[in-house]
Amino acid sequence: MSLKLKTDRLTLQPFQKEDAIRIKDLANNKELATILGLPHPYELEHAEEWIAIQPEQIQEGLEYPLTIVTKNDNQIIGTITLRIDKSNNKGELGYWIGRDFWGNGFATEAVNRMIEFGFNHLDLNKVWASAISRNKASTIVLEKAGLQKEGRLKQNRLLQNKYKDVDVYGLLKNEYIRAKR
Numbered sequence: 602m603s604l605k606l607k608t609d610r611l612t613l614q615p616f617q618k619e620d621a622i623r624i625k626d627l628a629n630n631k632e633l634a635t636i637l638g639l640p641h642p643y644e645l646e647h648a649e650e651w652i653a654i655q656p657e658q659i660q661e662g663l664e665y666p667l668t669i670v671t672k673n674d675n676q677i678i679g680t681i682t683l684r685i686d687k688s689n690n691k692g693e694l695g696y697w698i699g700r701d702f703w704g705n706g707f708a709t710e711a712v713n714r715m716i717e718f719g720f721n722h723l724d725l726n727k728v729w730a731s732a733i734s735r736n737k738a739s740t741i742v743l744e745k746a747g748l749q750k751e752g753r754l755k756q757n758r759l760l761q762n763k764y765k766d767v768d769v770y771g772l773l774k775n776e777y778i779r780a781k782r
């Protein structure tokens with residue numbers, strides 16, 4: 602299976618070892634770290650450790666972590682991951698876009714493509730994601746990609762010493778197929 606997923610403006614593809622520097626530069630951002638609970642400062646070793654485990658994860662079909670690359674200048678602008686729960690045949694989406702690239706529709710484009718991969722190539726029954734309830738950009742991305750809000754988990758995450766509500770979104774394969782007709 603080729604893991605190069607194309608959209609109009611983007612290619613989603615597995616990380617290369619040498620991508621660590623770019624990932625470090627993009628992820629080493631206070632705003633991103635606050636939302637995602639990433640270490641800050643985000644060091645090169647964080648990126649290297651993450652990238653090192655990915656080939657095995659992909660090989661075993663456990664996780665599909667992909668870089669989001671712009672086609673026009675071949676630049677990594679973010680990442681998207683589909684984490685597979687094989688027992689329940691579902692996948693969880695996670696993603697971030699570098700701060701300088703927000704607001705261009707890139708996350709929505711990547712999420713749409715990853716959903717298609719999950720349903721059409723992996724034959725998942727469900728794709729789901731969660732977002733901090735106040736993270737409007739992320740909840741809007743999920744809604745634009747057709748996921749529906751299934752509920753709110755109160756004070757489900759502790760970020761910067763504050764408990765945050767989390768919204769859970771999901772899309773079933775049969776709903777996805779129906780919406781595409």
Ligand SMILES: CC(C)(COP(=O)(O)OP(=O)(O)OC[C@H]1O[C@@H](n2cnc3c(N)ncnc32)[C@H](O)[C@@H]1OP(=O)(O)O)[C@@H](O)C(=O)NCCC(=O)NCCS
Nearest residue numbers: 696697698703704705706707708709731732737738739741
């Ligand atoms: C969430 C994130 C991935 C969105 O990336 P993006 O490429 O800017 O997303 P898109 O441009 O596809 O869509 C964002 C939408 O949210 C809207 N939006 C952004 N900030 C908003 C706000 N504070 N209030 C309301 N709407 C907002 C944008 O207008 C856009 O909607 P539109 O296309 O209808 O105008 C990016 O902001 C990010 O990386 N955030 C930090 C990490 C994160 O939250 N990851 C997700 C964890 S669940």
